[in-house]
Amino acid sequence: MAEPVLARANTESREFRAPLEHMIAALPKPEEDVIERSAVDNLTCAAKTGQGSLHQLVMDLHKVLNTMQAELSEEHLDGASVYRIDAADRPLISAFMAELNRSAGLKFSHPGLGTTVTRAGD
Amino acid sequence: MVIQNDIGTTNAHVMVIHVKGMRVQITHMDIHPERIQFLRDMLKGYEVSWGKELNRQADAGLSGVSFQLVQGQFAAKDSTELLNYLKFLGSGLVFLIDWNRARKELRGFLKGKDRLALLARAAEQEIGQGGFLELEGANLINRAIEQRRDSAMHFGDRLCDILGDEGAVEFLRFVFRAAMEGLRDHQSPGLTQDRGRAWAVLANWTSKANGD
Numbered sequence: 055m056a057e058p059v060l061a062r063a064n065t066e067s068r069e070f071r072a073p074l075e076h077m078i079a080a081l082p083k084p085e086e087d088v089i090e091r092s093a094v095d096n097l098t099c100a101a102k103t104g105q106g107s108l109h110q111l112v113m114d115l116h117k118v119l120n121t122m123q124a125e126l127s128e129e130h131l132d133g134a135s136v137y138r139i140d141a142a143d144r145p146l147i148s149a150f151m152a153e154l155n156r157s158a159g160l161k162f163s164h165p166g167l168g169t170t171v172t173r174a175g176d
Numbered sequence: 177m178v179i180q181n182d183i184g185t186t187n188a189h190v191m192v193i194h195v196k197g198m199r200v201q202i203t204h205m206d207i208h209p210e211r212i213q214f215l216r217d218m219l220k221g222y223e224v225s226w227g228k229e230l231n232r233q234a235d236a237g238l239s240g241v242s243f244q245l246v247q248g249q250f251a252a253k254d255s256t257e258l259l260n261y262l263k264f265l266g267s268g269l270v271f272l273i274d275w276n277r278a279r280k281e282l283r284g285f286l287k288g289k290d291r292l293a294l295l296a297r298a299a300e301q302e303i304g305q306g307g308f309l310e311l312e313g314a315n316l317i318n319r320a321i322e323q324r325r326d327s328a329m330h331f332g333d334r335l336c337d338i339l340g341d342e343g344a345v346e347f348l349r350f351v352f353r354a355a356m357e358g359l360r361d362h363q364s365p366g367l368t369q370d371r372g373r374a375w376a377v378l379a380n381w382t383s384k385a386n387g388d
Contacts, residue, residue: 073205120182136181143177146195150179150258160270162359166184166245167269174178175196 059118066118070111077108102163124170134169184273192273193265198252200261206277209245214292216248218268218299222261224248247285270306271299281313282348285335290345298352307356311365317351 055073060067082093097108127135131144132151139147151169158167191246194201202224207213216226217224249269252258275295282291298304308316317335336344358367 063370117182120180139177143195144369145181146177147261150193150262150266152331153263154181154269155303156269157304159360160302160356161184161273162305162306162310164184164306166182166273166305168182170180172178 055112055119056115057123059115062122070115070118073111075110081108115116120168120170123172124168127170131171134171137170137172139171139173143173179268182249184187189272191269193262194263195258197284198254198258198349200250200252200265202248202250202260202265203245205243205245208219209244210292211272211275213276214299215247215268215272217296217356218271219248219250220266222250222264224250225316258309265361267302268299271304272308276315278309281309284314285317285348286340286344287334287356290336291386294348297349301353303352303356305352306350308358309361313354316355317348356370 055120056070059070060074081097082089100142123137124135127137129136131139132146132148133155136143154167154169161167177197179195181191181193183189183191187209190205192203194203204212204215206215212229216224225248227249230245231242252261278295279291280292286294295305311386321335334344334345338344339347358365
């Protein structure tokens with residue numbers, strides 16, 4: 055999951071490399087196939103800013119991957135970044151986005167509602 | 177087809193919508209279980225089959241937050257219902273943004289169940305909480321109260337203790353609508369905050385509370 059982000063030689067990728075290597079090195083070694091509960095919590099909790107966990111790192115990587123995916127999108131359809139969709143998907147996406155765009159003004163200055171559409175498993 | 181929406185861009189709050197044929201699966205990840213319930217209630221007009229919520233509870237001594245993952249399956253009868261469901265989902269996501277923040281902002285004014293009902297109704301009526309929060313939420317109300325010199329409110333009072341539950345809810349509904357409409361119609365925030373109809377309504381009710 056981290057490889058596409060790390061492969062980009064930019065500041066963002068450098069920011070991920072050190073904490074990722076540190077967390078992988080610090081992963082607890084299971085003894086007799088048992089791992090401490092606290093270790094599981096440390097791995098899976100969504101820690102607050104500045105208190106990184108592996109789970110937090112995965113979520114941050116996910117965000118970067120979303121951005122990268124949007125950059126790869128073949129087109130924007132009614133505000134959605136779309137990638138390798140079928141013709142039959144278009145009316146569904148348009149229906150979803152029409153209502154999303156109509157109501158989006160109610161978030162005022164708050165960011166959000168970024169939408170990406172693709173196909174999976176085809 | 178997979179639709180992913182980042183909703184409010186905050187951590188652990190993402191919706192992924194899988195569409196396959198007439199079947200739609202929502203996967204929603206959220207740190208606020210109350211907001212998941214709000215989503216479920218919002219979709220109650222459709223026969224959504226909800227799976228078990230997967231919980232992550234960190235130990236009390238840890239600083240990590242817990243979050244939940246829930247999936248909801250919906251099978252549309254035909255393409256029209258499929259489109260309608262997707263439209264409804266598209267129209268409703270905005271009401272998930274800052275939902276919990278609004279709930280917190282309302283603590284000083286309404287009881288728990290009334291806060292939830294207010295936010296649900298604001299979504300049903302396509303008003304939402306965004307305008308209220310944009311105009312500083314609780315501060316908007318507190319300033320109005322402070323400006324009312326003969327207010328029956330005192331430090332520590334909740335608005336519902338003074339106006340009664342029904343009166344406080346009615347007032348907050350009005351504030352939500354006034355904030356949304358004021359921003360939508362490009363009125364100055366000052367106008368909405370200081371001289372809007374909300375002020376007049378609060379003044380009247382405060383007078384009632386004072387026995388005027």
